[in-house]
Amino acid sequence: MAGDDAAVEFHAFFERHYAELSRLAHLLTGEADGADDLAADALLALWHRWERVRAADHPAAYARGVVANMARSHIRSAVRERRRIALFWSNRDEDCADPDVPAVIDVRTALRALPFRKRACVVLRHAFDLSEKDTAHALGVSVGTVKSQTSKGMAELHRRLGPHATLEGVQAAAVDTGGST
Structure with a gap:
């Protein structure tokens, strides 16, 4: 497939599935603000391997799998960050006599x-x-x-x-x- 044809085909795929993938990301992460970004990142990843995606039996299912994997990574990162914050605050010493x-x-x-x-x-x-x-x-x-x-x-x-x-x-x-x- 020529480069222009691939771009047109991907654009049509993007238009058809972006909103669905964004909703999926929102439901998986619970974050409305980051859902659009996650869906866009997933679609960018799909564009980079568009030949493989379009050859799949179900490209939309493939795209949902990419969003699910990215959401999982996002959630794991958030959990690690919460653990770091909890460690930070768990060792806090509140004693300070008459600070300047x-x-x-x-x-x-x-x-x-x-x-x-x-x-x-x-x-x-x-x-x-x-x-x-x-x-x-x-x-x-x-x-x-x-x-x-x-x-x-x-x-x-x-x-x-x-x-x-x-x-x-x-x-x-x-x-x-x-x-x-």
Whole structure:
């Protein structure tokens, strides 16, 4: 089949099945917002192997299988992320006597300025006192990544906060001071 004919055929398939595949993704994941994206990703994957899909006995069933597999992967990723968050919060120490609220706000502001991975490594290692191994497990990265990101994150905090930046400041920032920052 010529390239243009394949594109026309795929476009017709897309128009016929996109809404159905999006509904399937929504029902499987329970997420209306991500369902359209998941269906679009599945159709993109189908386009990349369109010759195999169109040769299948039931191309629509093949497409539903791709959506189901992608939904399964999405759900597994969400479960892993929930486990990481649960691990993060399970080791939270709520004790902080009389924090210096302005300093806590400065530290929180500086932490928010860090890229996510550096911030997560610094907070898990120093505010929640997780080991490098537990931090790596919680974030799904290697221990080496935790070491380098924590070091770089602390160096950046020291640059932002000056020489008075302390681990205690990071720990105090992790405790709710009663106000929102």
